[in-house]
Amino acid sequence: HELEADVEPFRTILLGLFFMSVGMMVNLDAVAQQPLYVFTMALAVITTKALVIFLIGKAFGMEWRGALALGLLLSQGGEFGFVLFAQAQEALLIRPEAGSIFTAVVTLSMVSTPFLMMATRRMREAPITKETRDEPQPDGSNALIVGYGRFGQTVAQMLIAAEIEVTLIDTDVEMIDIADGFGAKVYFGDGTRIDLLRQAGAADAELIAFCIDGDQITEAFLHAVHQAFPRPQILVRAFDRRTMVALKDTPVRKIVREVMESAVVMARAALDALDVSLQDIDRAEAAYRSRDKERLTLQIQTGDITAARDRIFTQPSRS
Structure with a gap:
């Protein structure tokens, strides 16, 4: 360079x-x-x-x-x-x-x-699709899931497994058609619009889970959702810890980093492949989660993403 x-x-x-x-x-x-x-x-x-x-x-x-x-x-x-x-x-x-x-x-x-x-x-340029599908209608569901991609599908299936009625919303027509082939009813619509959430029955729901990719969910939007629909609990999928810091003052029940748990699962599998004992694997996970929680807490308090660098596990350089 x-x-x-x-x-x-x-x-x-x-x-x-x-x-x-x-x-x-x-x-x-x-x-x-x-x-x-x-x-x-x-x-x-x-x-x-x-x-x-x-x-x-x-x-x-x-x-x-x-x-x-x-x-x-x-x-x-x-x-x-x-x-x-x-x-x-x-x-x-x-x-x-x-x-x-x-x-x-x-x-x-x-x-x-x-x-x-x-x-x-x-x-x-590829033509912009004008296709649409059924828009959401209030059907008495307890939960609204906005975004039915790889993340939202897992959330939805676990809720359905617990016999919770859900309303699924997404903007991807192709994905909606594929989901329909598997028996899942996904409504077409932009779940970041307050009027569409109201149309989907958000006012009477108990939960709204935003499972959308990237950083589409902002602090102002979440405050607007809570003001419009004070009843439901709000869950948000966060792209990374920067997103969690940016959404620190929002009225949400929980913010989940999208790759956190899957990365922990792989790390456990890696330790197991290296013949580390189950007790030591649990200890390593607990140590990581503890330090990560401390670091994230300080980052949220200070608003500085570089805070608490000393809480990161690093390997000394080899001379």
Whole structure:
């Protein structure tokens, strides 16, 4: 990275000098005499290269939009052609006028690339789906689960196993259809909208569990939910400890870090694979949980994610 940073200024200067020298070699009079030929040849280069690369992309299984984007992105003539034309001209293989025309053709094809990408943007973008499914309706469920991905599915199945009625909400149409194939009824809707939660019966529910990916749940939103629906307990899936610190003053029953428990399970499995005794595994887990809790408490109190560094288990560096 340091070498790249040191070389970058020289690379930019030399690249600029290269293109300046190429431009100075072009005989503009020769180009002006045959403008139609230059534009036609440039169009032929762009069309041929784009078509060939598009077909290669399709042959390798690319989706047609991606193959088209790749073809257009690489449709221009290469700058190495400038070097070849200059060498051919010096070796008297082509006339100076021909070299100027070829250089103009390559330059024009390179200039056209960003405009081609802008002109075909809508064609290359995947269409935004307008599909919807059944919107949630109040059905007397005790719990609302917003987000039926890999996290929300586990939460929902455990509640159902305990004979708790749940209402499932998600925005992913494809996932809703897949869940329907497994017998799970998932309603379509944005669970971060207060009006949709009200439509789903949040006012009469006893629990709202936000099991959404990423950092979509904010402190302001949780206060708004609690104000609109004071009855249900609120649970939140947190992306990491930074999210937990950010949501420290929210009226929620519990915030769960999404990978915490699964990581602890793997750590126990790793210790077991290393023939560590069950007693020592339990001791290691208890020590980690204790320190992690202390660290998280201090981070929440101070609002500083770097607080309590000394509570992290670290291995001394080996000299």
